[in-house]
Amino acid sequence: EDQVTQSPEALRLQEGESSSLNCSYTVSGLRGLFWYRQDPGKGPEFLFTLYSAGEEKEKERLKATLTKKESFLHITAPKPEDSATYLCAVRGNDMRFGAGTRLTVKP
Amino acid sequence: NAGVTQTPKFRILKIGQSMTLQCTQDMNHNYMYWYRQDPGMGLKLIYYSVGAGITDKGEVPNGYNVSRSTTEDFPLRLELAAPSQTSVYFCASSRTATETQYFGPGTRLLVL
Numbered sequence: 001e002d003q004v005t006q007s008p009e010a011l012r013l014q015e016g017e018s019s020s021l022n023c024s025y026t027v028s029g030l031r032g033l034f035w036y037r038q039d040p041g042k043g044p045e046f047l048f049t050l051y052s053a054g055e056e057k058e059k060e061r062l063k064a065t066l067t068k069k070e071s072f073l074h075i076t077a078p079k080p081e082d083s084a085t086y087l088c089a090v091r092g093n094d095m096r097f098g099a100g101t102r103l104t105v106k107p
Numbered sequence: 108n109a110g111v112t113q114t115p116k117f118r119i120l121k122i123g124q125s126m127t128l129q130c131t132q133d134m135n136h137n138y139m140y141w142y143r144q145d146p147g148m149g150l151k152l153i154y155y156s157v158g159a160g161i162t163d164k165g166e167v168p169n170g171y172n173v174s175r176s177t178t179e180d181f182p183l184r185l186e187l188a189a190p191s192q193t194s195v196y197f198c199a200s201s202r203t204a205t206e207t208q209y210f211g212p213g214t215r216l217l218v219l
Contacts, residue, residue: 097149
């Protein structure tokens with residue numbers, strides 16, 4: 001069965017303190033890996049799609065990378081407005097979501 | 108473009124009542140999905156549709172029904188509401204099966 005595990009569950013950073021979020025997956029035939037940002041009380045907002053190992057994508061302070069077993073979301077010099085829950089999802093035969101990493105960035 | 112819209116935003120149901128959650132998208136996407144999100148859990152797929160007139164079950168379909176008469180609309184029907192259906196429900200759409208899914212703002216449902 002396809003599975004997605006995100007770690008850590010929660011992460012507290014000081015403003016400017018860079019870190020990485022992990023998404024480990026097992027899937028029979030990866031057809032895409034997706035990162036979303038979710039703010040409290042709102043729907044997930046699309047960040048990145050990665051389709052093959054070695055692929056990288058960047059947007060402002062965020063960079064997503066992909067290997068055959070996991071993906072990382074690197075956050076460089078985060079700001080308080082980056083505080084949110086970050087969701088990872090993999091598309092195999094269907095779409096499976098991880099439980100998310102709740103990121104808090106303190107000023 | 109409004110994207111994906113959902114109504115209502117919040118609803119309280121009594122056990123045994125029924126209701127329909129509405130979802131509309133204006134991106135002309137073929138694929139539409141319904142998920143539920145429980146605290147500390149990932150989103151779980153309830154039902155999906157690959158086009159008007161075609162629907163299929165996801166991971167957690169029991170207690171729910173869907174229909175897709177148009178490209179734009181994908182309502183989710185809850186029959187005989189149970190406390191276990193207390194959750195936040197999200198509708199999403201995508202152009203193809205492997206492209207990005209875009210989500211609505213969600214409907215928070217409380218069954219008492």
